[in-house]
Amino acid sequence: MMTTVQLKVQGMKCGGCESNVREAVTACPGVTAVKASHKEGLVDIEYDPDTAVLAEIRKAIVDRGFTVSD
Numbered sequence: 001m002m003t004t005v006q007l008k009v010q011g012m013k014c015g016g017c018e019s020n021v022r023e024a025v026t027a028c029p030g031v032t033a034v035k036a037s038h039k040e041g042l043v044d045i046e047y048d049p050d051t052a053v054l055a056e057i058r059k060a061i062v063d064r065g066f067t068v069s070d
């Protein structure tokens with residue numbers, strides 16, 4: 001069963017940033033879908049909670065230079 005989470009991500013300014021975030025999150029094990037909006041500053045993630053670790057997903061975004069506020 002999949003879980004969804006919505007993260008507030010600061011620092012995305014264009015479609016390139018969205019792609020950057022999408023790429024980082026998609027590379028995390030257990031992630032099945034990612035939607036990023038730089039206009040809203042939101043990233044919607046669908047993942048398998050048995051496989052994915054939310055802290056690692058957040059870290060993947062931060063490692064690309066963005067700020068995850070929640």
Ligand SMILES: [Cu+2]
Binds near residue numbers: 014015016017018
């Ligand atoms: Cu950008």
